[in-house]
Amino acid sequence: MHFDDKTIDSLADLLAEAATVEIMPRFRTLEDDQIRQKTSAVDLVTEGDIAAEKYITRILKERYPEALIVGEEAYEEDRTLLDTLGTADLAFVIDPIDGTFNFAAGIPLFGVMLAVVVKGETIAGIIHDPVGKDWLIGAKGAGAHLRAPSGATRKVKAAATGSIHEMTGSVSWQYVEEPxxxxxxxxxxxxxxxxxxxxxxxxxxxxxxxxxxxAIYNKLMPWDHLAGVLIHQQAGGYAARLDSSAYLPSHVDGGLLVAPDKSSWEEIRRELWAD
Incomplete structure (x- = not known):
């Protein structure tokens, strides 16, 4: 299966369509009974998540009837969906609303993410911002770019390396245990x-x-990271699991550290885990 710029742009447009039809009309209009907890008070699902995923899934099935489609909300109903993600000839991984907690709280920091996986390798990633109406798009071997609402594009580049004292970073606390x-x-x-x-x-x-x-993440579900890692790598960045092994679509554990390059990755891994 060949995914050229036109095909990837059509997938990017699909995410925007789902946001326009199913997500933004619900933003700041959700009733309490349209929001529910999954595993905790910060792990939520809304009617917007479910409707957007169904919208994207329906169109993908029409265009690619043989593809495996793994959606975050579909996985809640069928935990076997991840079993063949590492071997499928073609798979799409969907996060209909990443940042559901923010979406439900009326905070405009959420996105729609899609990754394209071919035989266990992520080959394209798209992140759409329904509020800013732009896209981050990466394709294996083709770099990464930001596509504006006007359609104009510009290349993006990961941060330059530097000492730990000059770095800005994130740690996903809620999934890290003591000590x-x-x-x-x-x-x-x-x-x-x-x-x-x-x-x-x-x-x-x-x-x-x-x-x-x-950024450091301890929970690895593919819809949260496949698109972002691919885009960041194509922008010149580096990512690996916490044991330094490569991060693959089939991985759901092992933690993840995303950094500007391998040397920065090693410094962050050493300094932040120091006793």
Missing amino acids: LRSTLARNHAKCLSQFGYRCAAHEYHLLATGNAHF
């Missing part, structure tokens, strides 16, 4: 500053555009 949580919190003070958006889509936007240096 590591306290260790990371203490050592994070070595950095210049920190950020935490409760939204991987916008965090990957910062990383891929060079406006932040690193």
